[in-house]
Amino acid sequence: MKTKALRWARELSLYLLLAIVITTAVDIYRSQNVPMDNTPELVGYDQNGEMVDVVAISYESPVVVYFWATWCSVCRFVSPTVDWVSQYYPVVAVSGASGSTARVDAFKAAKGYQYTNINDEESLLFRQWGITVTPTIFIVKDGTIQSVTTGITTPPGLLARLWLNQ
Template sequence: MGMKLLRLSKELVIYLFIAIVIALVVDWYRSKDMPTESAPPFAATLMNGEQVDVIAQSYESPVIVYFWATWCAACKFVSPTVDWISQYYPVVAVSGSSGPNERVSHFLAQKGYGFANINDLGGDLFRKWGISVTPTIAIIKDGQVETITTGITTPPGLLVRTWLNQ
């Protein structure tokens, strides 16, 4: 029984390692067209009418920029994490291809999300940032893109990325 458990543990570690490597390669591939050093200028109007300047804000504390869509299946898992972390760190979300402001506002209210959001109706911010996959999360600190990740992320994963970039 002990040998069987040891063999199973070794196989589990190997599979976990392979999964992590594959996830990192896929993440690298998806983010290769995105900014990697200086963040592009990012001043816009939030859906509530307030002006936001992510670059200026990033000199005070790390800013989490969350590119998402109302129709995105993976975003259904990531958005609650982003909403939770918005209580502790500044978050600027950018919804793309999600319809008019009223539809996005209704979606946010229905889900109870409180993060600041820009509805990128024309896809300008998505194009400027080279975003082709939702969800995508970037952490901006001192005007620099510290980290970019695509796909599903967990609360501990996002929190650790944010802590490491303080």
């Protein structure tokens, strides 16, 4: 019985390691167009008409910059995590090609999302930031991109990125 449990633990560890390697490789591949050395400006008006400046906020605390879309199927799984994290860290979300601000606001209200959002109807910010996949999440600290990930992100994964960039 003990050897069976040990074998099971080894196999599980191997699968976890393999999953980490694969997801890291996919993140690196998908973020090739991201300007890591030169953080693009991200200044805009949120859903309440208030000016948001990611770089300025990032000097106080790490900022989660979340590029998403209402039509993105993977975002359905990631948005609740981002919303939860927004209770503890600054989050600036950018919704791309998702329709009018009223439509995006209605979508967020229906889901109960509270994070700050800039609606990028024409996807200009998406292009400026090199976004080719949604969702994409950046951690910006002291005006510099510290971390980037694409696709599904778990709460522990996002918290780890934030914790590492305190």
